[in-house]
Amino acid sequence: MNLHDTDTLIKTAVDAYHPSARIFERVRARIRREHSGVKVLFVSADSAKILEKVFKKYDAWMQKIA
Amino acid sequence: MNAQKKNEAFDAVYDALFPDVYAYFNVCFGAQEAEDLAQEIFLRVWRAIQDGKTPDNWRAWVFRCAVNLKNDFLRRAYASRETQPLDEAQQDLSAAPDDMTRLAVQRAFAALPKDCADLLTLKSFGFKSEEIGTMLGVTASAVRTRLQKAKGLFSEYLEREAKTDEPA
Numbered sequence: 001m002n003l004h005d006t007d008t009l010i011k012t013a014v015d016a017y018h019p020s021a022r023i024f025e026r027v028r029a030r031i032r033r034e035h036s037g038v039k040v041l042f043v044s045a046d047s048a049k050i051l052e053k054v055f056k057k058y059d060a061w062m063q064k065i066a
Numbered sequence: 067m068n069a070q071k072k073n074e075a076f077d078a079v080y081d082a083l084f085p086d087v088y089a090y091f092n093v094c095f096g097a098q099e100a101e102d103l104a105q106e107i108f109l110r111v112w113r114a115i116q117d118g119k120t121p122d123n124w125r126a127w128v129f130r131c132a133v134n135l136k137n138d139f140l141r142r143a144y145a146s147r148e149t150q151p152l153d154e155a156q157q158d159l160s161a162a163p164d165d166m167t168r169l170a171v172q173r174a175f176a177a178l179p180k181d182c183a184d185l186l187t188l189k190s191f192g193f194k195s196e197e198i199g200t201m202l203g204v205t206a207s208a209v210r211t212r213l214q215k216a217k218g219l220f221s222e223y224l225e226r227e228a229k230t231d232e233p234a
Binding site: 012015016 | 077080084085086088089092093100101104105108109112116168171172174175186187189190191217220221224
C-alpha cells in the first residue's frame with residue numbers, strides 16, 4: 001500500500017461520507033417545501049364520509065335556494 | 067432579485083456545497099444527524115438569499131456556520147447526554163469499498179479521534195490553515211501543528227490496518 005500520498009488517501013476516506021443522490025435531492029425538497037407556503041394537511045381515514053356529509057348539506061341548501 | 071433568481075442562486079450554492087457540508091457532519095456525528103444538520107445549514111442559506119445577504123465567499127460562510135452548528139450541537143448533546151458518544155457515532159460506510167486498500171483507508175479514518183477527523187475533513191475540502199483557524203477560533207500555526215499530528219496518526223492507523231489485511 002502506498003502510504004506516501006496521505007492527502008489523497010484522506011480524500012478517499014472522506015469521499016465515503018458524502019451523501020447519496022437520494023439524500024441530496026431529499027434534503028433539497030424538504031427545504032423547498034418548508035418555504036413554499038404549501039401546507040400538507042393530514043386528514044383522518046374517514047374524511048371521505050365527512051366531506052360527503054358536508055356536500056349533501058350544501059347541496060340541500062342550494063336546492064332550497066333554487 | 068426576483069423569486070426565480072433567488073431559487074437559482076440557492077440551487078447554485080446547494081449544488082456546490084451540500085455534499086461537503088453533509089460529509090463534514092457525517093464524519094462528526096454519523097449519517098442520521100448529518101442530514102438534519104446539513105438541512106439546517108441550507109435553511110440558513112435560503113434565508114440569507116431571501117434577505118438579500120450574499121456573502122463574498124459562500125464556501126467560507128457556510129462552513130463557518132457548519133462549525134458553529136457542530137459546536138452548538140455538541141454543547142446541547144453534552145448538556146442532555148442523550149446522544150451517543152462521538153466515537154460511537156455510526157459512519158455510513160455503505161458504499162462498498164472496491165478493494166482492500168480503500169477499506170483499510172476507511173477503517174483507519176473512522177478510527178481517528180473525532181477532532182482529528184474533523185480537521186482532516188476540512189483540509190481535504192481545500193481550506194487553508196488560516197481559514198480553518200478562523201472557523202475553529204485558533205491560530206493558523208496551531209492548525210498546522212494539529213494537522214501534522216492528525217496526518218501522522220492517520221498514517222499510523224493505516225499501516226496497522228494494512229498489516230491486519232495482509233494474508234498470514
